[in-house]
Each structure stands twice: as C-alpha cells, then as structure tokens.
Amino acid sequence: MSNLNKSTTHTLSVYVANKPGVLARIAQLFSRRGFNIESLVVSPGIDGKFSRMTISCTGEAEGLDQIIKQLLKLIDVLHCIDHTYDQSVTKEMGLIKIEVNSSGRSEALQIAEHYGCKTVDLTPESMILQVVGNPEKIDAFEEMIAKFKIIELVRTGKVVMSRGSDIT
Amino acid sequence: MANNAMEGGQAIIRCLENEGVEYIFGYSGGSVIPIFDALVTTQTKINFILTRHEQGAAHMADGYARATGKPAVVLITSGPGATNTLTGIMTAHMDSVPMIILSGQSVSWMLGKDAFQEADIFGITMPIVKHSYLLKSSNEIPRVIREAFHISTTGRPGPVLIDIPKDFSAGPCTEDLHAKMDLPGYKINSTPNKDTLLEIAEALGKSKRPLILAGHGVMISGAENALRALAEKCRIPVTNTLLGKGVFPETHKLSLGMLGMHGTAYANKAVCECDLLLNVGSRFDDRILGQPAKFCKDATIIHIDIDAAEIGKMIQPQIACVADARLALEELIKHVPILETKEWCKHLDGYKVKYPLKFKRQGSLKMQHIIDEFYKLSGGKACVTTDVGQHQMWAAQFYRTDHRLNWLSSGGAGTMGFGLPACIGAAFGRPKDLHICFVGDGGFQMTFFELATAALYKLPIKIVVLNNHYLGMVRQWQELFYEDRKSGVDLEGNPDFVKLAEAFGIKGFNLRRPGDVKRVLKNALEYNDGPCLINCEVEKTENVFPMIPAGAVIEDMLIEPPARKMEKPTGST
Numbered sequence: 237m238s239n240l241n242k243s244t245t246h247t248l249s250v251y252v253a254n255k256p257g258v259l260a261r262i263a264q265l266f267s268r269r270g271f272n273i274e275s276l277v278v279s280p281g282i283d284g285k286f287s288r289m290t291i292s293c294t295g296e297a298e299g300l301d302q303i304i305k306q307l308l309k310l311i312d313v314l315h316c317i318d319h320t321y322d323q324s325v326t327k328e329m330g331l332i333k334i335e336v337n338s339s340g341r342s343e344a345l346q347i348a349e350h351y352g353c354k355t356v357d358l359t360p361e362s363m364i365l366q367v368v369g370n371p372e373k374i375d376a377f378e379e380m381i382a383k384f385k386i387i388e389l390v391r392t393g394k395v396v397m398s399r400g401s402d403i404t
Numbered sequence: 405m406a407n408n409a410m411e412g413g414q415a416i417i418r419c420l421e422n423e424g425v426e427y428i429f430g431y432s433g434g435s436v437i438p439i440f441d442a443l444v445t446t447q448t449k450i451n452f453i454l455t456r457h458e459q460g461a462a463h464m465a466d467g468y469a470r471a472t473g474k475p476a477v478v479l480i481t482s483g484p485g486a487t488n489t490l491t492g493i494m495t496a497h498m499d500s501v502p503m504i505i506l507s508g509q510s511v512s513w514m515l516g517k518d519a520f521q522e523a524d525i526f527g528i529t530m531p532i533v534k535h536s537y538l539l540k541s542s543n544e545i546p547r548v549i550r551e552a553f554h555i556s557t558t559g560r561p562g563p564v565l566i567d568i569p570k571d572f573s574a575g576p577c578t579e580d581l582h583a584k585m586d587l588p589g590y591k592i593n594s595t596p597n598k599d600t601l602l603e604i605a606e607a608l609g610k611s612k613r614p615l616i617l618a619g620h621g622v623m624i625s626g627a628e629n630a631l632r633a634l635a636e637k638c639r640i641p642v643t644n645t646l647l648g649k650g651v652f653p654e655t656h657k658l659s660l661g662m663l664g665m666h667g668t669a670y671a672n673k674a675v676c677e678c679d680l681l682l683n684v685g686s687r688f689d690d691r692i693l694g695q696p697a698k699f700c701k702d703a704t705i706i707h708i709d710i711d712a713a714e715i716g717k718m719i720q721p722q723i724a725c726v727a728d729a730r731l732a733l734e735e736l737i738k739h740v741p742i743l744e745t746k747e748w749c750k751h752l753d754g755y756k757v758k759y760p761l762k763f764k765r766q767g768s769l770k771m772q773h774i775i776d777e778f779y780k781l782s783g784g785k786a787c788v789t790t791d792v793g794q795h796q797m798w799a800a801q802f803y804r805t806d807h808r809l810n811w812l813s814s815g816g817a818g819t820m821g822f823g824l825p826a827c828i829g830a831a832f833g834r835p836k837d838l839h840i841c842f843v844g845d846g847g848f849q850m851t852f853f854e855l856a857t858a859a860l861y862k863l864p865i866k867i868v869v870l871n872n873h874y875l876g877m878v879r880q881w882q883e884l885f886y887e888d889r890k891s892g893v894d895l896e897g898n899p900d901f902v903k904l905a906e907a908f909g910i911k912g913f914n915l916r917r918p919g920d921v922k923r924v925l926k927n928a929l930e931y932n933d934g935p936c937l938i939n940c941e942v943e944k945t946e947n948v949f950p951m952i953p954a955g956a957v958i959e960d961m962l963i964e965p966p967a968r969k970m971e972k973p974t975g976s977t
Binding site: 252253260261301306308314 | 526527530531534535536538555587588589590711712713715716717
C-alpha cells in the first residue's frame with residue numbers, strides 16, 4: 237500500500253532556535269521521507285531567540301513518527317508536538333478577492349456576513365473578504381463564495397495552540 | 405585592532421588547543437590563509453598534516469578518531485576544497501565518528517554572489533553532518549568551537565562543520581576564549597530508566613536462548629567491560645556487528661563473531677533460533693536484518709540505544725531503553741539473574757564445529773590465507789583498517805578483533821578509498837602500534853596518493869593490497885545473480901603496485917604463491933623503516949561465503965557456493 241492510501245493530514249508544532257538554516261534542515265527531513273508539507277507558518281516566539289513553526293503535512297503515521305524523532309535530534313529544535321489527535325485550537329485566515337459589481341454585492345455581503353467575514357477592500361468591480369476560522373470553515377466559505385468569480389485566494393496556513401495548561 | 409584582540413584565525417587555533425586537539429589534517433587554499441598563518445604565528449603545538457587531497461584529510465581525521473576515540477580536525481579551503489571532503493564527512497556521519505571540519509569561505513559580503521571558489525558547503529553538507537555553522541562574526545569563534553566539539557563528541561557522535569568566511573578568520577576576535585555554550589535544543593538521553601532495566605532483567609530471566617547483539621555504540625560509550633561482565637555472569641552468547649568488532653573479544657568462548665550478510669553461519673543461526681535478542685548499541689542495519697519483517701520474529705527484542713530515533717526505525721522492539729550503553733549495562737547487571745544456558749551454548753558450539761569459517765590453503769593464493777596468516781603473525785594485536793568489498797568481509801571474518809579501537813572499517817557508507825588514509829590517520833594517533841591496512845586494488849587506487857603522506861612521516865603501516873584485478877564484490881554478485889555477466893568490474897590496466905610504492909620511497913613486496921605467504925609477511929612485519937606495501941596477486945574469482953543475499957531471510961543464508969541458479973536479490977545492494 238502506498239503512503240498516499242493511508243495518509244492523514246498531520247499538524248506539528250515545532251519550537252526552534254531562530255537562526256538561518258533551521259527551516260532548510262527541517263524541510264529536508266520531510267522531503268527525504270516523501271512527506272509533502274501542505275502548509276507552514278513560521279513566526280517569532282515570545283523570546284525572539286526562538287521561533288514557532290506550525291507544519292501541516294500528509295503521509296503515513298509511521299513515517300511521521302520517525303520524522304518527529306529526527307526533528308527532535310536536530311540541535312536547533314527545542315521541542316516538537318503532534319497536535320493531529322488532540323483538541324487544540326486551530327485557526328487559519330484567508331483573503332479572497334472576488335469579481336463583483338453593484339448587482340451582486342449584497343448577496344456576496346450576505347454570504348460573507350454568515351461566515352463572520354470582514355470586507356477589507358472594496359472597488360466598483362471587486363472586493364476582498366477576510367475569513368478567519370478552522371480550515372474546514374474556510375473551505376466551506378470558499379465553496380459558497382465560488383458562485384462569484386474568485387480572482388485571487390491567499391490562505392495563511394493553519395496555526396495551533398493547545399488548550400489549558402498543555403504546551404503547544 | 406584593539407589591544408587585547410587577536411586575529412580570528414589565531415583565536416581558532418587557541419580554541420582548538422583548549423579542546424585538546426593534537427592533529428589537524430588539511431589542505432591550504434585562498435580562503436583559509438589567515439588560519440594557516442595562525443598555525444605559524446601562534447607557535448601552536450598542534451601538528452598540521454598536509455595531505456595530498458581533501459578527501460584524504462577527512463578519512464585521516466576519521467581514522468584518527470576511530471583509533472583513539474578522540475576527534476581530529478579537518479581544515480580545508482572553500483569551494484572545491486570543501487566539496488572534496490563530502491565523501492569523508494558522509495562516511496563519518498554514517499558511522500557516528502566525531503570530526504570537526506573547518507572550511508574556509510569567501511568573504512561574508514560576497515556570499516551568494518558566485519565569488520571565486522565559493523560553494524554553499526553549509527547547505528551542501530546539511531544531510532551528512534550532526535550539526536553545522538556558518539560564522540556570522542569573528543566573536544562567535546570561541547562559542548561555536550566549544551559547541552562544535554561538545555556536539556560532535558557527546559551522545560551519538562558525528563561530524564560538525566564550521567564554515568568560516570575569510571573576513572572573520574582575518575578580523576579581530578575580542579571575545580573570551582572560554583565562551584559559554586548556548587544549546588537549549590541539545591539533549592542527551594544518557595540515563596537509563598530504572599523500571600525499563602528491571603523489565604529487561606525480568607525478560608532475560610525468562611529466556612532460555614538469549615543472544616546479545618553488540619554494536620558500535622558499546623565502543624563509543626566504553627561499555628566493553630560491562631558487556632563482558634554481563635555476558636559472563638549470565639552466560640549469554642554474543643554476536644557483534646561489523647563496527648562492533650572489538651567490543652567483545654572475538655576469541656572469547658561466548659563470542660559468535662560477526663553476524664549479517666557475510667557474518668558467521670553460527671552467528672546468523674543463533675539470530676534465527678534465539679528466544680531473546682538484546683541489542684546494545686547497534687542500529688539494526690539492513691546488512692544484518694535480511695527481511696526486517698521476518699527478523700527474529702519469535703524472539704523478544706530489546707533495544708538499548710542512545711539515539712531515540714533508532715528505536716523502531718527498522719525493528720520495533722518489545723522493550724526499548726534510550727540510554728548510554730555503559731550506564732545501562734552497569735545498572736542492568738545488578739538486576740539480572742544467572743541464566744541456565746548450557747544447552748543453548750552447547751547447541752551453538754555444535755554449529756561452530758559444523759560450519760566453521762574456512763578456505764583452501766592449497767591451489768591459488770587466497771585473500772583469506774593472507775589475512776589469516778597476518779592475524780597469526782601479529783598475534784591478533786594490530787590495529788586493522790580495511791577498505792570496502794570482498795577483502796573487507798574476509799578481514800572481518802579472519803582477523804578476529806579482541807580489543808576496542810582496533811578495527812577501522814567504513815560500515816554504513818561502504819566508502820571505497822577509505823582504507824589507506826584512515827590507516828594513516830590511525831597511525832598518527834597511535835604511532836607505537838602496528839597498523840595493517842587491507843585494501844583491494846580498486847579502493848587503493850582511489851586514494852593511493854596519500855602514500856606520500858605515509859612516506860613523509862615514516863608511519864609504521866603495512867599496506868596489504870589484495871589484488872585480484874577485479875571489483876570483486878560486484879563481480880561476485882554478477883556471477884551469482886546475473887549469470888556471470890561481468891560488467892564494469894575488470895580492473896585491467898592496474899599499475900605495478902610495488903613500483904608505485906617505490907616511486908614514493910616506500911618499500912614494496914610481491915606475494916604470488918601460497919608457499920611464500922609466511923616468509924613475505926614476516927619480512928614485511930620485520931621491516932621497520934616506515935611504511936611498506938605488499939602487493940598480493942590473489943585468486944581472481946574467489947567468492948565470499950557465508951552470504952545472505954540482500955533482501956532474503958537469514959534462514960536462506962548460503963554457507964557454500966550455491967548449486968542452483970539464484971534469483972536476482974530484492975534488497976538494496
């Protein structure tokens with residue numbers, strides 16, 4: 237059975253030293269083992285010496301287990317946690333630019349309002365809608381708003397945070 | 405320059421002195437001139453050895469580290485100088501050998517602009533180092549060098565590369581040379597979990613047919629005495645990996661010698677029949693597993709390793725202990741009972757009698773004969789280095805190793821060309837010991853230029869070129885699995901190796917007949933004016949047995965040449 241057949245999307249949170257080269261080392265571990273990184277968010281930690289990476293990737297759980305162990309071996313990695321099966325808070329933001337003029341505008345705004353979107357740019361021929369939520373919500377919004385012509389779509393990739401006293 | 409400042413290059417040399425470095429192996433070039441200059445201006449006691457090629461420098465540092473247990477330094481220039489060390493770095497990485505590589509680099513403001521002799525060696529080496537640095541300032545030198553040595557030599561050792569832009573080795577370093585390390589992400593799990601050890605002791609207590617598999621990790625952690633005490637107390641037979649030669653005396657009654665693809669029949673049979681396998685410091689390499697899914701499938705498997713990523717990578721053990729092998733075994737021995745293994749040991753002794761390692765002394769000259777005779781004449785006490793291929797496996801079989809640090813061979817990487825420079829590095833580290841380097845005619849020609857280094861320093865090495873005019877191991881596969889279609893294995897055009905040696909000022913001997921083996925080898929051993937080379941014209945088409953075809957189950961081991969036609973192997977190489 238190939239990796240693809242039993243693959244799941246996993247979400248890892250990796251806390252690393254904020255240094256050049258760290259991302260390359262991490263990306264290499266994934267590509268060497270045939271894992272595709274679907275989204276990657278990197279931002280500075282509370283202490284600027286460190287960075288937080290949230291990595292979503294697809295592949296077989298067994299292979300991922302080995303990748304996590306290899307990640308932990310990297311000198312620049314402080315910790316790595318698989319959040320795939322826990323109840324962490326998961327958020328993503330999307331910006332969607334649609335082609336819309338005065339005739340369709342109120343319907344577009346109605347859909348947007350249902351998903352709690354903000355209008356962040358408006359021209360006579362287009363608008364940019366900002367949607368925030370878990371990735372499934374953004375998928376659903378994308379589907380609904382697709383009745384208008386989507387000119388551009390940008391998603392941040394998801395970020396996670398553990399609930400309560402658990403460490404991300 | 406500030407009053408208290410020294411040049412970056414000088415700071416580097418002083419920091420290397422603080423780390424106890426004795427040898428730097430390297431090759432000069434434009435971007436490292438400030439460091440080479442510092443070798444002179446600091447009047448350092450560190451010995452610099454100018455090799456003939458950067459690959460030679462890396463293998464020498466490797467050989468030095470394997471023979472002494474201490475790291476050596478490789479110092480090379482940017483671009484091609486750095487890329488020439490890749491094979492050596494990869495070889496050290498695969499076999500967990502400590503090594504510090506200092507590579508010169510273009511000046512920092514030219515990085516990424518295709519400067520003369522610029523290569524992104526930091527990026528190129530990423531998958532083959534334990535860690536690496538690209539210096540950002542001269543003042544980072546003390547901290548980075550301390551960290552590099554710490555990382556390279558602790559936990560599971562490995563090579564660490566420091567890429568040094570020329571402006572930082574030339575610029576002023578005002579930092580305290582005893583800078584603090586800053587490694588918040590580097591954790592070494594050396595302390596064993598006591599409950600896990602009790603669990604292991606209980607499993608051992610229940611075992612009727614236990615077997616210890618001892619790997620390189622035993623040597624790295626210095627666990628030989630603890631291993632021997634455990635094996636003797638519990639009367640457990642021990643088999644060792646290729647790199648584990650020397651962690652348990654191969655002449656010991658409980659030793660089964662090396663297991664795996666070309667291991668002893670009795671070691672492999674013990675693996676098939678044991679009811680408990682205690683793996684200490686081996687990574688279950690594919691050379692010893694056969695088919696991983698069928699490996700030891702009825703046995704309780706216990707794995708002790710300092711590298712958590714090795715647990716379950718190839719084989720999922722029932723009990724795993726992430727710890728330093730010595731600490732684990734020293735604690736474990738307090739809890740294990742004495743086992744009743746008399747029957748089991750007797751059974752395995754039967755295999756030793758039935759399937760001994762053997763060869764024919766009559767007829768054509770055999771590599772095995774030469775290795776066996778060298779073993780006897782040297783009392784098994786030499787520090788042996790090999791290259792890669794048939795001769796490597798025969799050396800592993802017939803030159804039994806009783807002591808740590810006396811067996812140097814490229815295991816994981818299987819690097820041809822490793823043998824001669826590694827032996828030279830070993831001889832620098834242990835100049836009073838006898839060094840024998842078994843090389844094939846193929847691998848020897850990949851790095852023979854280092855004969856110059858051996859000759860210059862009059863190193864006490866015996867270079868045994870086991871010359872069958874073939875790339876023998878591949879030829880063996882072609883004979884067994886590809887209907888003897890020889891392709892790309894005939895080394896016609898070999899030079900006269902004795903004349904070649906003489907051209908470097910090295911004494912050469914020829915050995916052609918089995919009847920001459922003892923006499924020629926004695927002469928070579930008695931020769932004491934630097935290195936000597938023995939060119940041995942051996943049987944061209946001898947094959948190594950036992951053999952487990954790659955990807956086959958261990959039970960399908962060929963103890964002798966097969967009578968039937970063999971299928972092509974399914975496993976890798």
